[in-house]
Amino acid sequence: MRILIAPDKFKGTLTGPEAAAAMAEGALRVYPDAVVTALPIADGGEGTVEAAVAAGYSERLNAVVGPILKPVGAVWAFHERTKVAVIETAQASGYLLSEPTVENSLRAHSYGSGQLVAAALDAGATEIIIGLGGSAMTDGGTGALRALGLKLVDVHGNLVPLGGGSLIDVVAVDATGLDPRLAGVKIRMAVDVDNALYGPNGAAHVFGPQKGADAGAVELLDAGLRNLASVVRAATGIDIDIPGAGAAGGFPALFVPYAKASIERGFDLVADLIDLESALAQTDLVITGEGSLDAQSLSGKGPLGVADAAHALGLPVVVVAGRITVTPAQLAAHGVVSAVSATDVAGSPEAALADAARYTSRATSEALNGI
Numbered sequence: 001m002r003i004l005i006a007p008d009k010f011k012g013t014l015t016g017p018e019a020a021a022a023m024a025e026g027a028l029r030v031y032p033d034a035v036v037t038a039l040p041i042a043d044g045g046e047g048t049v050e051a052a053v054a055a056g057y058s059e060r061l062n063a064v065v066g067p068i069l070k071p072v073g074a075v076w077a078f079h080e081r082t083k084v085a086v087i088e089t090a091q092a093s094g095y096l097l098s099e100p101t102v103e104n105s106l107r108a109h110s111y112g113s114g115q116l117v118a119a120a121l122d123a124g125a126t127e128i129i130i131g132l133g134g135s136a137m138t139d140g141g142t143g144a145l146r147a148l149g150l151k152l153v154d155v156h157g158n159l160v161p162l163g164g165g166s167l168i169d170v171v172a173v174d175a176t177g178l179d180p181r182l183a184g185v186k187i188r189m190a191v192d193v194d195n196a197l198y199g200p201n202g203a204a205h206v207f208g209p210q211k212g213a214d215a216g217a218v219e220l221l222d223a224g225l226r227n228l229a230s231v232v233r234a235a236t237g238i239d240i241d242i243p244g245a246g247a248a249g250g251f252p253a254l255f256v257p258y259a260k261a262s263i264e265r266g267f268d269l270v271a272d273l274i275d276l277e278s279a280l281a282q283t284d285l286v287i288t289g290e291g292s293l294d295a296q297s298l299s300g301k302g303p304l305g306v307a308d309a310a311h312a313l314g315l316p317v318v319v320v321a322g323r324i325t326v327t328p329a330q331l332a333a334h335g336v337v338s339a340v341s342a343t344d345v346a347g348s349p350e351a352a353l354a355d356a357a358r359y360t361s362r363a364t365s366e367a368l369n370g371i
Contacts, residue, residue, distance in 0.1 A: 044266020045133020
């Protein structure tokens with residue numbers, strides 16, 4: 001028996017690798033002679049770097065400027081042979097690095113993420129994957145591009161301050177000092193949302209309140225992103241208000257016109273990154289899962305993306321999650337033959353959260369016994 005274990009993170013309790021380890025323990029109790037392979041996944045946001053490292057990339061650490069100017073240590077990944085680098089906005093510019101206050105929602109910026117791009121270029125990367133998610137800022141990616149030499153100026157010709165709250169004052173973008181190495185590297189941005197840059201479905205209105213923005217700050221941030229799009233459109237002829245541009249505070253906005261970056265579905269990009277297809281071709285059974293398997297999971301991202309890929313090959317799929325709120329029939333449509341939650345095994349959400357690894361392991365054994 002060959003078992004592939006490919007979970008996403010159990011947010012707040014277990015990382016992808018930790019969840020995979022717990023599932024492996026549970027699987028080996030049922031199939032002690034099985035050959036188990038762990039291959040954590042991600043949707044392109046938090047956990048993308050961990051998935052790359054688990055798949056064989058080397059881990060790198062750089063000190064960068066955090067979202068409110070405090071220095072932070074940010075982890076990224078690099079593959080020496082392929083020269084592919086993997087970074088996350090959550091590592092350098094994440095919401096956990098900034099208190100969610102109104103002031104910080106306007107000040108927060110992505111400068112540190114740009115410093116990670118520069119570090120990847122210094123390492124000789126020819127392709128850079130940027131996982132977007134878990135961000136503190138709503139700055140349209142301006143901070144990151146400013147770390148790479150772009151300048152944003154106001155009506156007086158002065159540089160505008162970092163942060164989304166200053167975007168309303170931008171009248172021109174000066175790309176003459178942009179790092180020339182960007183022209184020779186492929187940048188792929190992994191997103192798991194399709195939000196526009198601005199408007200009711202845009203970065204500020206949908207995600208701004210989570211970052212501390214009140215109604216007034218949301219309107220200011222949205223107006224700034226709208227202004228930025230207008231300035232860029234006038235300068236380049238490129239419309240940056242496109243699906244997915246609202247991810248990570250509008251991070252793709254300037255990378256699309258000034259770094260020729262692509263916006264891609266996060267799960268598909270990560271699946272390619274970790275070579276999920278090859279792993280599936282060498283297994284008999286797949287175990288996947290995440291912290292909460294709910295209606296959002298049914299879109300085919302994350303664990304059910306794994307399930308769909310496995311189902312297409314005729315492989316049985318077992319799902320283990322912190323909690324499961326979808327029906328067995330809904331899961332069966334994705335090839336899932338058994339599903340158990342850690343919450344059900346533990347008896348309560350509180351117990352499951354208190355000892356997530358233990359109950360995830362036990363839920364895995366129960367799910368496999370239920371086949």
